[in-house]
Amino acid sequence: MNFFDKFFLKLFLYASPLLQKLEIDIDQLKAILVAKLTMDNRRPAAFQQMKQSKEKKEINSATLKTMFVSLIMGLFFLMGFAIGDDMTTKLTIFFSMFIFMLAATLITDFTSVLIDTRDNLIILPKPVSDTTFVTARLMHIAIHINKLLLPLALPTLVALIVRYGPATIVPFILMTFFATLLSIFLVNAVYLVILKLVKPSKFQTVISYFQIVFAVFIYGGYQLVPRMMERAGIEHLKMSEIHNIAFLPPYWFADACNSLSTLTFDQGNIINLFMALGLPLLSIYVVVKYFAPAFNRNLSMISSTSEETKVKPVTAQGTAGFKMNWLEKLATKITSDRTEYMGFLFTWKMMGRSRDFKMKVYPAFGYMVVFFVLMIFQSEKLSLNDFSEMTSRGKTLFISIVYFSSFILISAIGQLRYSEKYKAAWLFSITPVDTPGKLISGALKSVIACFYIPVMLLITFLGLFLIGPSIIPNLVLGCFNVIAVSTLMTYMNLRQLPFTVSMQDAPKGQTMIRNMIATLLPLIAGLCHWFIFDYLWAVGLLALLAIIATWMIMDSIKNLGWAKIVNFEVKG
Amino acid sequence: MEPIISIRNLYKSYGSKQVLKDISIDILPGQVIGYIGPNGAGKSTTVKILCGLISDFSGQVTIKGYDIRQNPLAVKSIIGYVPELAELYDVLTPREFLSLVGALYNLPSEVVSERGYGMLEAFGLAGNMDQRMESFSKGMKQKVLITSGLLHNPDIIILDEPLSGLDANSVIIVKELISKLAASGKTIFYSSHMMDIVEKVSDRIILINEGKVVADGTFSELKQKQGDNSLEQIFAHLTATESMSEASDKLMDIIANGDGKA
Numbered sequence: 149m150n151f152f153d154k155f156f157l158k159l160f161l162y163a164s165p166l167l168q169k170l171e172i173d174i175d176q177l178k179a180i181l182v183a184k185l186t187m188d189n190r191r192p193a194a195f196q197q198m199k200q201s202k203e204k205k206e207i208n209s210a211t212l213k214t215m216f217v218s219l220i221m222g223l224f225f226l227m228g229f230a231i232g233d234d235m236t237t238k239l240t241i242f243f244s245m246f247i248f249m250l251a252a253t254l255i256t257d258f259t260s261v262l263i264d265t266r267d268n269l270i271i272l273p274k275p276v277s278d279t280t281f282v283t284a285r286l287m288h289i290a291i292h293i294n295k296l297l298l299p300l301a302l303p304t305l306v307a308l309i310v311r312y313g314p315a316t317i318v319p320f321i322l323m324t325f326f327a328t329l330l331s332i333f334l335v336n337a338v339y340l341v342i343l344k345l346v347k348p349s350k351f352q353t354v355i356s357y358f359q360i361v362f363a364v365f366i367y368g369g370y371q372l373v374p375r376m377m378e379r380a381g382i383e384h385l386k387m388s389e390i391h392n393i394a395f396l397p398p399y400w401f402a403d404a405c406n407s408l409s410t411l412t413f414d415q416g417n418i419i420n421l422f423m424a425l426g427l428p429l430l431s432i433y434v435v436v437k438y439f440a441p442a443f444n445r446n447l448s449m450i451s452s453t454s455e456e457t458k459v460k461p462v463t464a465q466g467t468a469g470f471k472m473n474w475l476e477k478l479a480t481k482i483t484s485d486r487t488e489y490m491g492f493l494f495t496w497k498m499m500g501r502s503r504d505f506k507m508k509v510y511p512a513f514g515y516m517v518v519f520f521v522l523m524i525f526q527s528e529k530l531s532l533n534d535f536s537e538m539t540s541r542g543k544t545l546f547i548s549i550v551y552f553s554s555f556i557l558i559s560a561i562g563q564l565r566y567s568e569k570y571k572a573a574w575l576f577s578i579t580p581v582d583t584p585g586k587l588i589s590g591a592l593k594s595v596i597a598c599f600y601i602p603v604m605l606l607i608t609f610l611g612l613f614l615i616g617p618s619i620i621p622n623l624v625l626g627c628f629n630v631i632a633v634s635t636l637m638t639y640m641n642l643r644q645l646p647f648t649v650s651m652q653d654a655p656k657g658q659t660m661i662r663n664m665i666a667t668l669l670p671l672i673a674g675l676c677h678w679f680i681f682d683y684l685w686a687v688g689l690l691a692l693l694a695i696i697a698t699w700m701i702m703d704s705i706k707n708l709g710w711a712k713i714v715n716f717e718v719k720g
Numbered sequence: 721m722e723p724i725i726s727i728r729n730l731y732k733s734y735g736s737k738q739v740l741k742d743i744s745i746d747i748l749p750g751q752v753i754g755y756i757g758p759n760g761a762g763k764s765t766t767v768k769i770l771c772g773l774i775s776d777f778s779g780q781v782t783i784k785g786y787d788i789r790q791n792p793l794a795v796k797s798i799i800g801y802v803p804e805l806a807e808l809y810d811v812l813t814p815r816e817f818l819s820l821v822g823a824l825y826n827l828p829s830e831v832v833s834e835r836g837y838g839m840l841e842a843f844g845l846a847g848n849m850d851q852r853m854e855s856f857s858k859g860m861k862q863k864v865l866i867t868s869g870l871l872h873n874p875d876i877i878i879l880d881e882p883l884s885g886l887d888a889n890s891v892i893i894v895k896e897l898i899s900k901l902a903a904s905g906k907t908i909f910y911s912s913h914m915m916d917i918v919e920k921v922s923d924r925i926i927l928i929n930e931g932k933v934v935a936d937g938t939f940s941e942l943k944q945k946q947g948d949n950s951l952e953q954i955f956a957h958l959t960a961t962e963s964m965s966e967a968s969d970k971l972m973d974i975i976a977n978g979d980g981k982a
Contacts, residue, residue: 173826175823175826176823176824176826178823179819179820179822179823179824180820180824182820183809183812183816183817183820186811186812186816187809187811187812190811190852191811264809266807266808266809268773269773269803269807270803270807270808270809270821271824272771272772272773273771273772273773273796273799273801273803274796274821274824274825275792275793275794275796275797275824275825275826276793276796276824277793
């Protein structure tokens with residue numbers, strides 16, 4: 149517990165006499181809150197979950213770190229002040245970002261922080277009344293929200309006071325409060341929709357996809373918004389002049405804030421003020437009255453299904469023998485040996501099924517998409533001619549797309565060694581595997597087949613469609629360069645069997661350098677490619693060389709003996 | 721004597737799957753009930769209902785005269801529950817965890833620290849009072865959980881596989897503790913897979929299979945009725961569809977000859 153926790157706890161407990169009237173047990177309430185806040189403080193903060201948790205040491209003051217990140221976000225919101233001349237416009241931008249950030253953070257936090265399924269086994273069997281427990285949960289949520297909210301809103305409040313004077317303080321705080329209520333409603337709505345659409349057991353998975361999308365969205369927003377602003381020339385934008393703006397909640401909050409602090413009330417202001425106060429209240433009423441009961445019911449389903457994994461009924465005699473599926477057929481085609489074959493299949497299945505791996509690798513796809521959009525945005529006068537004629541701009545774009553796609557491959561390879569279930573690696577040391585390199589080469593082939601072939605096909609298709617068959621030699625060179633570089637990096641870096649290293653053992657300092665090399669190598673290859681792009685004979689020759697290099701490095705990986713595997717005892 | 725736990729015509733289903741089908745049991749104070757059954761028989765569901773975690777069942781469950789649905793709080797304060805698989809908030813220290821639990825049972829904090837410390841000391845964990853439980857072994861966590869379940873001196877103790885992860889010496893401690901608790905008049909509901917321990921600690925064994933009670937009585941009664949020697953054999957006899965030795969023969973055949981049709 150830190151200063152903020154103690155402060156909020158004290159603040160809430162001022163309401164004790166009132167709570168006691170509602171038959172809430174204050175001691176129990178306090179005990180639950182103290183435990184919850186202490187746990188929050190020791191849990192990796194939301195922004196740390198996406199990264200590998202590198203530290204084995206105990207986590208302290210996670211709360212303060214989260215608040216610090218929120219504060220940075222809050223400072224970022226200040227860019228809203230660069231837009232428009234009037235307060236309503238500036239605040240509309242602020243409230244839009246504020247509601248989005250708060251709702252998105254809460255959606256991911258709800259499962260990891262605010263709703264702990266262990267409560268069902270620890271708190272519920274104790275003589276705690278439902279009202280006490282629900283109140284404790286609500287207060288915990290309220291404290292949690294406050295810790296996000298204050299640093300998010302503080303910079304804007306300061307800017308407002310500086311720019312428009314202290315009369316803005318009370319209206320701004322009031323409107324922030326109502327915007328928060330609306331965000332809570334949004335979070336609840338999203339949760340209910342997810343719960344309606346998917347089985348409770350899949351809930352956690354959907355939330356983690358949501359986290360991925362959220363991360364990509366933030367990245368994209370960070371990259372795109374400033375550029376868009378530059379181009380649209382919206383420094384002098386006036387929100388109130390935008391058509392249909394009156395339908396957007398952030399505008400109500402902003403306008404209400406404006407009219408309350410300047411004490412001007414025309415008809416439009418009053419409608420906005422009414423909406424800004426009324427809608428959040430209505431939505432919170434809906435949450436309490438209709439959403440919360442359904443929510444709690446569904447929540448117990450999430451926990452009960454995750455506790456008891458139900459064994460599916462055995463299909464009569466259908467399980468006799470193992471039939472080859474398409475994946476196994478593919479595996480036999482591209483691997484040369486039983487061990488490599490198993491390495492391929494094992495990796496494929498682990499990649500597809502472990503949430504951990506997906507959480508780390510899938511964002512790369514999102515970043516790719518953002519990157520593509522960015523490229524197209526920046527080359528404003530880009531036309532299809534650039535591609536069909538292969539002007540230097542088209543050439544650059546083509547090379548960048550081909551070589552930047554290696555990013556996905558590289559991040560997947562980098563993640564390959566880590567797993568939560570790293571302890572299951574005993575399997576590899578008790579079985580008579582003669583050359584473990586075969587497992588690594590199988591795994592690498594699996595990563596390429598799973599993450600790169602689809603991208604490659606897409607690029608090929610686009611290339612043929614936009615440019616025509618003349619691009620084929622360059623395509624072959626580009627793709628094989630990417631594969632060769634990734635294979636080389638695997639050979640140099642990956643000296644562990646797939647999924648055998650604990651996340652916590654991820655190296656700390658080296659990653660920076662490794663990431664630099666990882667981005668540098670494809671970049672250099674791409675640059676070289678750019679220079680020889682038009683010399684068909686060189687392209688052809690180098691493509692051939694890239695293929696041979698890939699083949700040779702792959703062979704070296706395959707022959708890595710136990711002595712080269714770093715996290716296993718050398719076998720006799 | 722008035723039964724302390726009375727279960728009447730208990731039915732419970734998850735969706736279309738009927739988990740408990742007409743369970744009726746009366747348990748007297750001071751009894752040690754060994755509640756056994758194969759996976760999916762409905763053991764955990766029964767335990768959850770007794771702890772007041774599940775309320776959408778049909779039938780009547782009365783504990784010490786209280787209807788569990790009408791008076792859940794009264795029931796919960798006389799039950800001590802030790803869940804399986806060391807489910808606890810492991811970023812907390814034992815001291816923090818026990819004060820949470822103590823407050824939830826409305827125990828004064830002096831009592832909590834006195835009893836909690838004393839019990840953990842008896843378990844050999846006195847030196848770990850202020851360490852976070854993240855680094856604890858399964859057995860250590862289990863000891864903390866047992867402590868938390870007994871902290872408020874409950875009349876009824878519900879144990880769900882309480883010995884998992886404990887080392888041999890701790891198993892002896894807990895087994896003896898169970899007998900002594902029963903001797904002092906506590907009622908113990910012991911749900912487990914470990915036949916040999918159930919056989920030794922319980923004075924009444926209830927075997928359920930597919931949601932129904934298939935055997936109920938003392939170990940010697942069951943032995944007489946079934947004509948088997950050990951609880952393991954009685955269990956197999958009553959719940960297995962195929963004979964165990966047939967299954968092991970088949971396994972042996974496959975290992976030795978490569979197929980099961982030898």
